[in-house]
Amino acid sequence: MAEKAISRPGVKRVIGVDLDFGALRTAGPRYWAFVSLLVTVIGLGVMAWGTLLTHGGSVMAMRDSYPWGLWFTNYMYYVGLSAGGLVVYASVHLFNAKQFAPLSRLAVLQAGVLVMMALLGIITDMERPWRAVWMLLTPNFNSPFIYTGSAANIYMIICFVDLWILITGKGGHKLAHRMTLIALPFAVYLHTTTAFVLSLNKSRELWNSAVMVPIFLTSATASGVALLLICAYVMQRIGAMKFKPSMFRSLSTLLATVIIIDLFLLAVEILTVFWPTSAKPGHALRLAEFFTGEYAIAFLPVLVLGLGAFALLAGRSTRHLPAVQITASLMYVVAIFLKRYSLMAMGFAVDPLGQYSAPYLPSLVEVLIALGLLAVGLLIMTLSAKVLPLRVPEEDSAESDQVVLASHAPEQALEVG
Amino acid sequence: MSEDSTRSAGQAPLDLPEGCTLSRRTFLGGVGATAGLVLAGAVPALVSSAQATEGGVPGNESLSGVLEEDGAVNYPGKTVHYAEPPGDEKWAMVIDVKACIGCRRCVYACVKENNIGRNSGFTYIQVLEMDKGKVDVEHASLAYEQGGDPDKWYMPVQCMQCAKPPCVYGCPVTATWRDPDGIVVIDYEKCIACRNCIVTCPYGARHFNWVEPEVAEAEINPDVPLHEKAGVIEKCTFCIHRTREGGTTACTEACPVGARKFGDLNDPDSEVSILLKTRRVWRLKEEYGTEPMIWYVG
Structure with missing residues (x-):
């Protein structure tokens, strides 16, 4: 594979990965227009961050009543999106899901880039980012931040190492398989600890529920699978990768399954909060804001979009259509963002002393920083689509390794276990 | 019969x-x-x-359950730099909600005493105005015009200096801890501004300086930090710079009706010890298990 690639012009080998810079040279004007748009957005984001560092936190819309804002919504959201990709990749190895094998490199790249965006979000929110070193020097192990922060960092490293292993084929399929056994539990761990940041607070009734953890996991998987589906379509459209229609069908079946579990858990939580024999005033009062308060415009769409996406994917006659699959995926990706936002914001809307604050809407600075980070992620994906060898070669040794690996996955899992 | x-x-x-x-x-x-x-x-x-000498403070055995809650949490072994080292005291406050008229003089005195930025938009003490008949914090009003409404009752809330402080448990970098005399303090040089303590506090007692705190030159209290507080969390310290030198808190001093009593629970003859032993007192959100060091009596 390497020899074949090296013969093409413009290919440079960096730590065993063939970077195809030649593809950039042949890229069309639309590609470069998109890249320069992303660079402009990143520039605006950097300017916004500079404003924040020089003027202090008051340029953001967060206040004591909303101590966390868009950055935390995005942290939960990106970390969640990254999970889905990894679940798909891991199912290739653990559950012999051969149909997802062509996705593996894209899924791992997407997972790593998303967690990187989540972590950058934290850094850009701190007023004195250099103080973060105290997290390493004097950590307090009672704080869920320690666990979610370290998990996100390690997870990001695992993803990129994994991508490198997949591309170079170093260590063979055995190492790739073992990496899955590390990466998948870590993905679950990361989402559990992220949910714990919210749920381990007796001071905030709305979040203080154990069902938050499974809801985080299912929301994460559903939105991540949906994003991967969209991403795969885009990659196919621009000619970077190629997939079989059956792969999309499997992906959307998985998506529909996780969506319905996600909605079920949400329904269970809502029922528990409002049922007369279990309703606690503080909790019911806060959750009621979801339906009747000012947050209804952010939360009711979650239910509508969620049920709508499931209905689209459940229809036997239409679910194989790409347009339907993409629409449903987009609906759920948007639904999960609204869910994260309303969940975070509503937890703050009524403070521990019962004081209601008007809904939190991010300020321009916050939006620009968030868009800048999004552009960073998109830029990495855009460049990777051309430069990185994301396509899993069909008849290549790497692919046959994967197929062999996939077919022997259960036995290997037993051996390793 | x-x-x-x-x-x-x-x-x-x-x-x-x-x-x-x-x-x-x-x-x-x-x-x-x-x-x-x-x-x-x-x-x-x-x-x-x-057996007066064995276990607890002589004369205060009936408070042993409360005194046992003492114990520094996450104490790094050195006290905050702007106050005297803690002694054997165990500070506590009792607030008489029957006497409180909701005039907010404690709030104003506290703002002046503690160099709270006049532009910061928060106060350490928040006085809740509530309807009679229940302790219903969920429907309390913070923004009432003026106190003294005979159809309402008033409850000042501030940092409770909890013996089991969720804020201290939640701080990822150990920038806040409980000193041996029971005061929960913050290291302004170390706070990373993650605001998790605002989230974990059930009393809304912690506040973040979103702006550089501004205090008129003439009104600055030299005993209390000011510029160090930009971009970090601050909260009530039981006026650590006064109380550790034998004084009382500014809010206790300012209360026109004497509704606040501040003192040392390790002293059996202090006002707070006597009140806790003789009156039926209660604590806000006792069910949370945070063991606050401010009691209410009605």
């Missing part, structure tokens, strides 16, 4: 419904409880005279 005695005792008007009369069982129960209370008072008194 006792049936007769109840009837003769309750001879007079008797418009009461059936359930309201004093039955034999409740009457006997009442006697038992009274005797129990007397005994409970007497036995510890005897014990205390016998």
Whole structure:
């Protein structure tokens, strides 16, 4: 594979990965227009961050009543999106899901880039980012931040190492398989600890529920699978990768399954909060804001979009259509963002002393920083689509390794276990 | 026999419904409880005279349950740099909500004393105005115009200096801890501004300086940091710079009706010790298990 690639012009080998810079040279004007748009957005984001560092936190819309804002919504959201990709990749190895094998490199790249965006979000929110070193020097192990922060960092490293292993084929399929056994539990761990940041607070009734953890996991998987589906379509459209229609069908079946579990858990939580024999005033009062308060415009769409996406994917006659699959995926990706936002914001809307604050809407600075980070992620994906060898070669040794690996996955899992 | 005695005792008007009369069982129960209370008072008194030095503070044994909650949490071994080192005290406050008229003088005194930025948009003390009949924090008002409404009652809330402080447990970098005298302090040089303590505090006691705090030159209190507080969390410190030098808190001093009592629980003769031993006191959100060091009495 390497020899074949090296013969093409413009290919440079960096730590065993063939970077195809030649593809950039042949890229069309639309590609470069998109890249320069992303660079402009990143520039605006950097300017916004500079404003924040020089003027202090008051340029953001967060206040004591909303101590966390868009950055935390995005942290939960990106970390969640990254999970889905990894679940798909891991199912290739653990559950012999051969149909997802062509996705593996894209899924791992997407997972790593998303967690990187989540972590950058934290850094850009701190007023004195250099103080973060105290997290390493004097950590307090009672704080869920320690666990979610370290998990996100390690997870990001695992993803990129994994991508490198997949591309170079170093260590063979055995190492790739073992990496899955590390990466998948870590993905679950990361989402559990992220949910714990919210749920381990007796001071905030709305979040203080154990069902938050499974809801985080299912929301994460559903939105991540949906994003991967969209991403795969885009990659196919621009000619970077190629997939079989059956792969999309499997992906959307998985998506529909996780969506319905996600909605079920949400329904269970809502029922528990409002049922007369279990309703606690503080909790019911806060959750009621979801339906009747000012947050209804952010939360009711979650239910509508969620049920709508499931209905689209459940229809036997239409679910194989790409347009339907993409629409449903987009609906759920948007639904999960609204869910994260309303969940975070509503937890703050009524403070521990019962004081209601008007809904939190991010300020321009916050939006620009968030868009800048999004552009960073998109830029990495855009460049990777051309430069990185994301396509899993069909008849290549790497692919046959994967197929062999996939077919022997259960036995290997037993051996390793 | 006792049936007769109840009837003769309750001879007079008797418009009461059936359930309201004093039955034999409740009457006997009442006697038992009274005797129990007397005994409970007497036995510890005897014990205390016998072994005064063993366990707890002499004369304060009935408060041993509260005193046992003491113990520094996450204490790094050095005290905050702007105050005297902690002594043997265990600071506590009792607020009489029956006396409080909601005038907010404690709030204003606190703002001046503690260099709270006049532009910061928060105060350490928040006075809740509540409807009579229940302790319903969920429907309390913070933004009432002026106090003294006879149809309402008032409850000042500030940092409770909890013995089991969720904020300290939640700080990822150990930038906040509980000093041995029970005051929860913050290291302004270390706070990473993650604001997790605002989230974990059930009393809304922690505040973040979203702006550089501004105080007029003439009004700056030199004993309290000011510029260090930009971009970090701050909260009530029981006026650590005063109380550790023998003074009392600014809010206690400012209260026009004497509703606040501040003192040392390790001193059996302090006002707070006596109040806790003689009055029926309660704490806000006791069910959260945070063991606050501010008690209310009504």
